[in-house]
Amino acid sequence: xxxxxxxxxxxxxxxxxxxxxxxxxxxxxxxxxxxxxxxxxxxxxxxxxxxxxxxxxxxxxxxxxxxxxxxxxxxxxxxxxxxxxxxxxxxxxxxxxxxxxxxxxxxxxxxxxxxxx
Amino acid sequence: xxxxxxxxxxxxxxxxxxxxxxxxxxxxxxxxxxxxxxxxxxxxxxxxxxxxxxxxxxxxxxxxxxxxxxxxxxxxxxxxxxxxxxxxxxxxxxxxxxxxxxxxxxxx
Numbered sequence: 001x002x003x004x005x006x007x008x009x010x011x012x013x014x015x016x017x018x019x020x021x022x023x024x025x026x027x028x029x030x031x032x033x034x035x036x037x038x039x040x041x042x043x044x045x046x047x048x049x050x051x052x053x054x055x056x057x058x059x060x061x062x063x064x065x066x067x068x069x070x071x072x073x074x075x076x077x078x079x080x081x082x083x084x085x086x087x088x089x090x091x092x093x094x095x096x097x098x099x100x101x102x103x104x105x106x107x108x109x110x111x112x113x114x115x116x117x
Numbered sequence: 118x119x120x121x122x123x124x125x126x127x128x129x130x131x132x133x134x135x136x137x138x139x140x141x142x143x144x145x146x147x148x149x150x151x152x153x154x155x156x157x158x159x160x161x162x163x164x165x166x167x168x169x170x171x172x173x174x175x176x177x178x179x180x181x182x183x184x185x186x187x188x189x190x191x192x193x194x195x196x197x198x199x200x201x202x203x204x205x206x207x208x209x210x211x212x213x214x215x216x217x218x219x220x221x222x223x224x225x
Contacts, residue, residue, distance in 0.1 A: 035214070037161075045153075045161060045204050047214040058212035094160055101208040103151040105172065107160035 002026040002106045004095050009111030016085050016115070022078040022095030022108055030073035033098040036080050038091035039110075048093070049080060050102060063089075085115045119143050121205055123217035129225045136192045138220045140205035145185045149208040152181055152190045156201045165190065166208070192222075200224055 008020040022034075036048040049069035050058045057069050068081045078095050092112050096104030120143040130136050140150065148168035153161040163172045165181035168188055178193040192199055205217040 037216075044219040045155075045206075045216040047206075047212065047216060050212045050214065060213060099166070101149055101167070101210065102212060102214050103163060103166040103206065103208050104153075104161070105163050105166075107162075110160055 002097065004097065004106060004108035006093065006095050006108045006111040009093065009113045011114045011116065012085055013117050014086060014115055017081070017083045018085065018113060020080040020082065020093055020095075020111060020113070022080075024076045024078065024097070027097070029071075029076040033102065034069075034071065034078045035096045035098050035102065035104050036069060036078075036093060037096060037104065037107075038089075038093045038113075040088070040091040043091075046091070050098060051078070082113070085113075087115050089113060090115050118213060119146060119207055119215060121207055121215055121217040123203075123205055123220050126218060126220060128220060128222050130195050130222060131225045132195055132197060134195045134225075136195050136199075136222060138190045138203055138205075138222075140183075140188045140190070140217050142186045142188075142207065146207060146209075148184050150181075150183070150188050151206045151208055152179075153204045153206065154199075154201045155204065161204065164203075195222070 003025045006022045033052045035050045051069045066084045092110040094110045095108045097106040122141045150168045152165040155161040169181045202221045207215040
């Protein structure tokens with residue numbers, strides 16, 4: 001059974017940093033690209049970052065220069081390092097497995113990040 | 118960047134109704150579109166990819182059509198468990214992977 005479990009969310013002050021992790025199981029992690037998607041409270045879905053199997057990365061303009069996606073295939077782990085956090089980064093962050101053309105077929109349960117003073 | 122516009126943003130319907138949601142792209146995207154369902158407090162669930170391919174395990178009352186700039190998601194006979202918010206998403210050979218604004222389907 002495919003499982004994705006996010007962790008690392010919490011309350012952080014504006015300008016602070018946080019590192020999210022997503023541990024994958026039930027599939028060969030190294031063979032799949034991965035996505036991060038977020039959802040602000042009461043709002044729609046927003047694509048954040050993606051990483052290919054060979055670690056080529058993509059970031060949304062809204063997070064470029066502040067967030068960095070990475071993966072550790074030995075640990076079946078996907079990370080999102082978030083720096084210079086802003087109030088508008090407050091959201092539930094989901095990791096998701098990507099298939100061809102980047103659609104997400106499996107999603108984690110999400111982890112809440114709150115940026116507030 | 119390509120934008121996706123969903124309509125309507127809110128839809129009130131009854132069990133058994135046929136429901137259609139539209140997603141329009143600001144420029145042609147071929148068949149590079151996915152549809153997701155999201156219930157409150159839950160992660161999104163993939164319904165359809167490549168505009169019309171039903172994800173394994175998704176009921177056949179869900180169907181997707183379209184190519185280019187106009188796409189539709191149709192639920193042929195709305196069931197109680199279908200009341201949710203639906204999102205379209207731009208796919209591509211590489212990101213960005215824009216989402217539409219969402220369509221909330223509520224019980225009439």
